[in-house]
Amino acid sequence: MDPTQLSLVQAHAWLSSRQISARELTAAFLERIDRLNPRINAYITVDREGAMAAAQQADDRFRNGTATPLTGIPIGVKDLFCTENLTTTCGSKMLARFRPPYESTVTRRLKEAGAVILGKTNMDEFAMGSSNETSFFGPVRNPWDTERIPGGSSGGSAAALAARMAMATIGSDTGGSIRQPAALTGLTGLKPTYGRISRFGMIAFASSLDQAGPMTWTAEDAAIILQVLAGHDPKDSTSIQAEVPDYVNTLVNRLDGLRIGIPEEYFPDSLDGETRHAIDEAQQVLRDLGASMVSVSLPHTRYAIPTYYIIAPAEASSNLARYDGIRFGYRCENPEDLKDLYTRTRSEGFGAEVKRRIMLGTYVLSSGYYDAYYRKAQKVRRLIARDFQDVYTDVDLLLTPTTPGTAFPLGEKKDDPVAMYLSDIFTINVNLAGLPGLSLPCGQDHQGLPIGMQLIAPVLKEERLLAAAHAYQSATPWHQRKPEL
C-alpha cells in the first residue's frame, strides 16, 4: 500500500512496527508534493531539508522509545503560524520574505511531539477570504475538480490534505476558515473552543475570533492532534486554563442518549437540495447509532454575517496597523517622507481584499461611528451567543450544513464581496459565540463534489464533537472517498 494513503493512526502502527521508517514516509510525501503541487498550488514553501532532518530525529525516537502518536507524521502547516527561520508569508506580499525570529506555540508543540513539518500551506491573504483566491501566491485548486475553489481561508491546508500531500494539516478559523474548506474538499476539520489552543505566534486577523485547529481524514486523527495542541499557554493570556481531557479514549461507536438539535434557521429555502438530502440521510445514520433529533431555534442566526463584518474588519484594521514598513515586512522604494513610506508600503504590500477589510474596519471604528457599528455589533454578538446557551439546556450538540452548497468555480464570486461573505453563513455564528465546531463529510453531489455537515458543541466539549463524528465515520464511507488525481 502507498504510505501516503494511510491515516495517522495507521501510519503510527507502521512506524511503530518498523514497517516503514519516518524518513521513507517523509520522502514519499515530498515526492508526491513535487508531482502534484504544481497543479494544486497548496504549498507556498516546502521545507525539504527541515522535514528530512525531523524525520531522522523521529526515527531516533522510535529506536530509543520516546515516540509519541505524532512522531514521524508528515504535517502541513498554514502559512500564518510563525516558524522560526522558515519563511512565513501569511499569503501576502507584505510578508513574502519574513523569517520569524520565534516559533508559534502550535508548531512548537507539533515539533516537540516529533511531527515532521513538510512545509507551509497556501491561504487567503491574512486569512481574509472564503475561496483561497486572495493569496499573493496564486489561487489553490480543489483536488476534486481543479477548476473549482477549495474554500478558504485554509484552502492550501485543505487541498494539500485532500490530495494526500500531507497526512494532516493545521488551519486557522476566524469565521469558518477550517470548516468551510474541509467541507468543500471532503475532510474532517475542527475549530476548537476560542482559547483552547494558544494563539501565540499565529499572525493575527481578528483576535477575539481567531482559533487554530487540525484538518484530518478522520475524527480519530483530529483527536490525536488536538491532544497535542490543546492547553494553556502563558504566552497567550486568552488561552483557557482548563484541564485537557483525553480526546482519544473518549471516542465511541454508539451515541445512545445523545440529543442533537436541528436549528431550523440553518435550513433556509436557498440551501442546496443535495446538501439538504445528504444531511437528512446523516440524521438517519445518527438515529441508528442511538441519537435523537430535536428541532430547535437560534433566532438571531441571520444577524451573524452583519455582526461579523463589523467585528472582524474592526479588529483586523487595528491588528494590521503594524505593517508600516519599519520593523519587518515589505517597504516601498525611495519614500519621500515617513507618511509616504507608510502609505505606499501598505498600498503596495496589501491586496484588494485586505485593503477592503482595513477600510471597512477603519470606517466602523472612526470618530462618530463607534457606537453605531462596533458597540452595536458587540451587543448583537451577545444575543447570538445566548441563543446557543439557551438551546444547550435541551440538547448536547447541534447539526447543520457546513456550507450553503458545494465547491464553486474559480472566479465566480471573486468580485462580489457580499456573495463571497455569504458562503460562511453557517460557520460564522460559531466563532462569534466562541464555541467548538467540526465539519465532516456526509455525501457527494451529482458532480462527485464533497458535501460537509457541521456539529457544534457547548464551550470546551470538543470530546463530544469528536465522539459523535467518530461514531458517524465508523458507520459511513464518506471520509474514505478520495479525489482522482
Added chain:
Amino acid sequence: MSITADTVKHVANLARLKLDDQELAPLVQQLSNILGLVEQLKELDTDAVTPMSHALDMPIPERPDLVVPTSTREAMLANAPDTEQGYFRVPKIIE
C-alpha cells in the same frame, strides 16, 4: 446605506492607504453594499444588552511579573528593511 467617494478617501487616509482611481470607484460601491448588509442590525433593540468583547466569560488571568529572555536584538532586527547601528532606520522626520 451608501457612502461617498470623499468619505472613502478620508478613511483611506486614516488607514494610511492610497487608492488610485481604478480602485476607488468599485470600493465605494462594495463598501456601500457591505454597509447595507450591516444595516440589518438596527432592527434589534439592544439597549439592555451588555456588549460582548470576549468570546468567553473568564477572569483576566494574572501572572508573576518576571523578566524572561526573549529574542536577541540581532534576531529582531534581521527582518527590518533598513537598520543602522542596531536601530531601525526611517526617513528623516525632523527638519
